[in-house]
Amino acid sequence: MSFLEICRQLLPGMGITLQIFFITLLFSIPLGLAIAIGRMSRFKIVSWIFRLYIDIMRGTPLMLQLLVVYFGPYYMFGINISSSYRGIAVMIAFSINYAAYFAEIYRAGINSIDKGQWEAAYILGYNKVQTFAKIILPQMKKRIIPPMTNEMVTLVKDTSLAFSIAYAEMFTEAKRIASAQTSMMPFVAAALFYFSFNAIISLLSNKVEKKLSYYD
Amino acid sequence: MAVLEMKHLKKDFDNTPVLKDINLTVNEGEVVSIIGPSGSGKTTLLRCATLLEKMDDGSLQYLDDTIAKSVNGKSVYENKKALRKATSYYGLVFQNFNLFPHYSVLKNITEAPILTQKRDKNEVNEQAMSLLSKMGLEDKADAFPGQLSGGQKQRVSIARALCMNPKILFFDEPTSALDPELTLEILAVIKKLAATNMTMVIVTHEMLFAKEVSDRMIFMDQGVVVEETTPENMFHSDNKRTQEFLGKYTDLL
Numbered sequence: 013m014s015f016l017e018i019c020r021q022l023l024p025g026m027g028i029t030l031q032i033f034f035i036t037l038l039f040s041i042p043l044g045l046a047i048a049i050g051r052m053s054r055f056k057i058v059s060w061i062f063r064l065y066i067d068i069m070r071g072t073p074l075m076l077q078l079l080v081v082y083f084g085p086y087y088m089f090g091i092n093i094s095s096s097y098r099g100i101a102v103m104i105a106f107s108i109n110y111a112a113y114f115a116e117i118y119r120a121g122i123n124s125i126d127k128g129q130w131e132a133a134y135i136l137g138y139n140k141v142q143t144f145a146k147i148i149l150p151q152m153k154k155r156i157i158p159p160m161t162n163e164m165v166t167l168v169k170d171t172s173l174a175f176s177i178a179y180a181e182m183f184t185e186a187k188r189i190a191s192a193q194t195s196m197m198p199f200v201a202a203a204l205f206y207f208s209f210n211a212i213i214s215l216l217s218n219k220v221e222k223k224l225s226y227y228d
Numbered sequence: 229m230a231v232l233e234m235k236h237l238k239k240d241f242d243n244t245p246v247l248k249d250i251n252l253t254v255n256e257g258e259v260v261s262i263i264g265p266s267g268s269g270k271t272t273l274l275r276c277a278t279l280l281e282k283m284d285d286g287s288l289q290y291l292d293d294t295i296a297k298s299v300n301g302k303s304v305y306e307n308k309k310a311l312r313k314a315t316s317y318y319g320l321v322f323q324n325f326n327l328f329p330h331y332s333v334l335k336n337i338t339e340a341p342i343l344t345q346k347r348d349k350n351e352v353n354e355q356a357m358s359l360l361s362k363m364g365l366e367d368k369a370d371a372f373p374g375q376l377s378g379g380q381k382q383r384v385s386i387a388r389a390l391c392m393n394p395k396i397l398f399f400d401e402p403t404s405a406l407d408p409e410l411t412l413e414i415l416a417v418i419k420k421l422a423a424t425n426m427t428m429v430i431v432t433h434e435m436l437f438a439k440e441v442s443d444r445m446i447f448m449d450q451g452v453v454v455e456e457t458t459p460e461n462m463f464h465s466d467n468k469r470t471q472e473f474l475g476k477y478t479d480l481l
């Protein structure tokens with residue numbers, strides 16, 4: 013099989029990998045913010061619960077979380093899982109896992125903004141939501157771009173974990189073709205794909221960071 | 229008429245009293261300066277007056293609005309909405325400016341009046357531009373704070389506070405982050421404001437300036453008001469602590 017043919021066969025899998033990537037971001041970016049806010053709550057119990065959540069998500073393997081989300085409904089409640097649940101399980105597991113990482117990045121970002129910014133806004137009559145949306149968030153955005161980029165690069169690579177529940181993303185397909193053809197080429201194609209995808213992410217992130225630096 | 233009235237203010241930090249039974253009344257059009265050694269509680273007093281810090285005991289009132297009253301030895305504050313409204317009575321100029329770095333100079337000044345006071349955009353813009361030109365900064369409207377000198381930043385932050393039309397303006401060492409030349413620049417601005425009858429409370433280490441600009445001076449030490457009198461009397465005080473503190477300055481006068 014030619015290299016080009018291998019790439020062609022991997023194409024649908026790449027689509028699914030991209031889908032995992034973008035859907036995970038779509039859910040985990042806002043979810044992470046909610047978790048960060050919960051984590052910073054001045055109510056001790058609330059902040060403790062969110063902290064526990066973050067610690068569990070970051071302290072256990074994503075693959076394990078994936079298996080729990082996928083098999084959990086059957087093992088725990090005897091619900092029959094259809095194969096269409098695979099994709100959903102992947103998105104859920106990835107989103108709740110990455111949300112925990114993003115939450116910690118947001119929290120660090122919020123804490124990195126000088127307290128004086130909150131105080132100046134308070135004196136000028138901004139309420140908390142206005143202060144966050146207008147004063148804190150725009151300044152924080154720029155600072156969280158580098159750590160967010162790191163996470164996204166990791167996410168691209170982590171999408172390959174979906175093979176553990178046989179979800180037909182690109183890596184699962186590459187493995188299948190490789191063993192059918194006893195060839196390294198599918199892996200080379202996969203590596204190229206991950207590498208180029210991450211190169212694009214880094215490039216875009218640099219662009220965005222520059223754009224957000226308009227004020228200094 | 230009293231714009232600000234604080235009575236029997238007490239404030240502890242970690243069970244250490246920082247303010248012990250402070251009374252502060254500021255009448256309309258008055259300029260009051262607060263002097264005192266480092267750690268005497270000047271900043272804490274301003275922070276209590278501007279609601280950045282809550283008093284442990286004591287009452288706080290702006291004009292006819294009671295913000296907090298003392299009940300059984302504890303300050304009881306009004307609800308959130310009332311506190312929010314109270315912020316419209318005063319402005320605060322910080323030592324380190326606290327401008328919003330991602331906004332242009334003009335937006336730093338205009339956003340709050342438009343957003344939080346729901347005022348007309350054109351009217352606010354006009355007022356902001358007129359304030360900027362009074363501060364000699366009309367050509368900086370589109371600049372970002374990061375492109376300004378310390379003195380220019382402080383002038384912007386004064387303009388930002390003034391654009392809210394406060395009844396009283398607090399300054400916490402507005403010049404101590406500035407070099408001597410820029411300090412003079414800011415002091416001149418504050419003197420001009422005093423001439424317009426702006427009600428002001430100024431915490432400062434600039435004794436000559438305080439003497440010149442104030443109607444009344446307050447000397448604080450270790451959380452108490454040691455002396456409160458006219459600048460003239462303050463600099464000829466019989467009080468030993470006042471003399472000690474002002475000693476190094478009186479030679480200059």
Ligand SMILES: Nc1ncnc2c1ncn2[C@@H]1O[C@H](COP(=O)(O)OP(=O)(O)OP(=O)(O)O)[C@@H](O)[C@H]1O
Pocket residue numbers: 241242246264265266267268269270271272273
């Ligand atoms: N947030 C805080 N937590 C604990 N202690 C504090 C806090 N803020 C101030 N203090 C303490 O309260 C005392 C008074 O501080 P404050 O900042 O009001 O003094 P100041 O008169 O403004 O001094 P300076 O002239 O140096 O600005 C100091 O002993 C200070 O260490």
Ligand SMILES: [Mg+2]
Pocket residue numbers: 270271272400401
């Ligand atoms: Mg101070």
